[in-house]
Amino acid sequence: MVYGNDNVDLAEGLFNFFLPQHCVVCFRYVSSSSGSPLCEHCLSRISFLRTPFCVRCGRPVAGGNILFCRRCRSFSFHFDEARAVTLYETPIRECIHALKYQGVLSFAPFFVNLLAEYMEDHPFLRDVDYILPVPLHPKRLKERGFNQTLLLARGLSARFGIPLLEKAVVRWKHTVPQVGLSLRERRKNVQNAFRIIRPTPFQGSRVLVIDDVLTSRATVDALSKILKEAGCATVRVLAIASGK
Numbered sequence: 322m323v324y325g326n327d328n329v330d331l332a333e334g335l336f337n338f339f340l341p342q343h344c345v346v347c348f349r350y351v352s353s354s355s356g357s358p359l360c361e362h363c364l365s366r367i368s369f370l371r372t373p374f375c376v377r378c379g380r381p382v383a384g385g386n387i388l389f390c391r392r393c394r395s396f397s398f399h400f401d402e403a404r405a406v407t408l409y410e411t412p413i414r415e416c417i418h419a420l421k422y423q424g425v426l427s428f429a430p431f432f433v434n435l436l437a438e439y440m441e442d443h444p445f446l447r448d449v450d451y452i453l454p455v456p457l458h459p460k461r462l463k464e465r466g467f468n469q470t471l472l473l474a475r476g477l478s479a480r481f482g483i484p485l486l487e488k489a490v491v492r493w494k495h496t497v498p499q500v501g502l503s504l505r506e507r508r509k510n511v512q513n514a515f516r517i518i519r520p521t522p523f524q525g526s527r528v529l530v531i532d533d534v535l536t537s538r539a540t541v542d543a544l545s546k547i548l549k550e551a552g553c554a555t556v557r558v559l560a561i562a563s564g565k
């Protein structure tokens with residue numbers, strides 16, 4: 322079942338009806354009215370990604386005086402800045418899995434809140450013309466039934482009144498999952514994966530790309546490349562979590 326624009330609220334409503342009453346990680350009881358996939362204890366264990374991190378790609382770096390990570394010192398991504406709110410570790414990893422692979426759509430507002438709070442604290446992420454979710458290939462969309470980054474982007478668009486670009490870019494190359502691939506293979510895998518079908522809005526614009534997890538950043542980099550080629554002035558990326 323593919324949730325289109327109009328019936329996703331209904332889908333969320335149905336999933337809410339089955340909102341888990343237990344913490345995704347430790348199975349302690351969680352009041353459904355809290356809207357949280359985590360109990361208080363597990364909420365307190367979230368590893369927020371704080372400084373020092375690479376000012377370009379947002380990856381944690383070891384020393385306090387280092388501006389760029391080792392990769393960004395020798396390689397230039399096409400996006401201007403990428404940031405992630407947390408590290409991709411327990412308990413956030415389990416919450417993302419529940420949303421993405423078990424289809425617990427009722428967790429989406431929890432992530433929208435995490436991302437929105439980060440955007441409140443970092444105004445440059447709100448200073449954009451459009452919000453763009455990382456598109457899924459139609460085949461994967463059919464398998465999964467929804468695009469989790471679209472749910473997040475839609476929530477943020479509504480929260481901040483920033484227009485959502487939902488159908489301007491498509492993922493036309495069906496790529497194998499990036500897990501287990503080397504950096505070079507990941508780059509090759511997502512090369513030319515995206516195609517712009519509505520180029521008009523991009524000329525001179527500032528775009529915020531929303532993703533769930535950043536690992537090698539190869540996917541958001543491939544997307545940023547075509548956005549820059551279409552005339553985007555600035556491409557920023559915000560994700561829930563980053564690998565180390």
Ligand SMILES: [Zn+2]
Binds near residue numbers: 344362
């Ligand atoms: Zn818990």
Ligand SMILES: [Zn+2]
Binds near residue numbers: 376377378380
């Ligand atoms: Zn970096």
